[in-house]
Every structure is written in structure tokens, then in C-alpha cells.
Amino acid sequence: MSVPFTLTGIPFTLALVASKAEVPHGTGEKFPAVGEINWDQHSLRVAGNLTRVEVNQNLLHELLHGVVRFYHVRELVRHGDPSDHSEPALDQLAAGLQEVLGCLGVDLVAAIEAKERCALTVTAKPAPVPYP
Ligand SMILES: [Zn+2]
Numbered sequence: 001m002s003v004p005f006t007l008t009g010i011p012f013t014l015a016l017v018a019s020k021a022e023v024p025h026g027t028g029e030k031f032p033a034v035g036e037i038n039w040d041q042h043s044l045r046v047a048g049n050l051t052r053v054e055v056n057q058n059l060l061h062e063l064l065h066g067v068v069r070f071y072h073v074r075e076l077v078r079h080g081d082p083s084d085h086s087e088p089a090l091d092q093l094a095a096g097l098q099e100v101l102g103c104l105g106v107d108l109v110a111a112i113e114a115k116e117r118c119a120l121t122v123t124a125k126p127a128p129v130p131y132p
Pocket of ligand 1: 061065087090
């Protein structure tokens with residue numbers, strides 16, 4: 001299941017998947033990725049079977065890729081390719097944001113799970129009411 005979000009008004013979906021086996025890894029990457037933002041499908045997938053801190057940090061990392069691309073953060077773009085970003089910088093930003101948001105009680109995984117439950121409730125068909 002996925003939840004919607006936008007970047008500069010462009011709709012995306014975000015899904016927590018069971019493991020990194022469900023996260024397609026980009027071309028040329030040596031190890032399977034734990035998260036990925038797909039520019040063509042406007043989707044973001046992050047493996048959910050890591051620690052809560054790791055999953056939140058990976059979510060932030062992937063969301064930051066989107067922010068860098070769609071808000072044109074040229075300082076973090078590599079080789080003039082708007083899809084190629086400084087991975088160490090995104091890791092550091094994600095770690096810093098994770099620490100601050102964690103201290104403030106913001107848990108992205110919990111927020112996504114709550115939104116998924118809400119969507120399930122809204123789309124569930126009500127049980128038929130029998131005639132008396
Ligand atoms: Zn990355």
C-alpha cells in the first residue's frame with residue numbers, strides 16, 4: 001500500500017515495502033538499495049524491515065533526493081545531472097533531520113502507517129445492515 005505526497009505540486013506515492021528485495025536498485029549500484037525514488041513513476045519505496053530510526057532516516061534520504069531535484073538545489077547536484085545527487089550530503093542531512101525530528105517526537109513511519117490505516121478505513125465497504 002502507498003500514500004500520496006507532492007513535490008512542487010507534482011503527485012508522488014510513497015510505500016514502505018517488506019524488504020530491500022522489493023526496492024529496485026539503480027543501475028551501477030554495487031549493493032541493493034534500501035530505498036529509491038523513481039522519477040518516471042513518481043514513486044518512492046523504502047524497505048521497512050530495518051530499525052525504526054534507519055527506516056525514518058532512509059525515508060528522509062529519499063525525500064531529500066526529491067527536494068534536491070524539484071527545488072533545484074544545485075549545490076547537491078553532481079555532474080550537471082539533476083537526478084544525480086551527493087549521497088554523503090543527503091546521508092548527513094537525513095541523519096541530522098532524523099535526530100531533530102526524533103527528539104520532537106516526529107515519526108515518519110508512524111505517520112505513514114496511520115495514513116494507510118485511514119485510507120483502508122475510508123475505502124472499506126460498510127457491512128450490510130440487516131432488516132429488522
Ligand atoms: Zn541516495
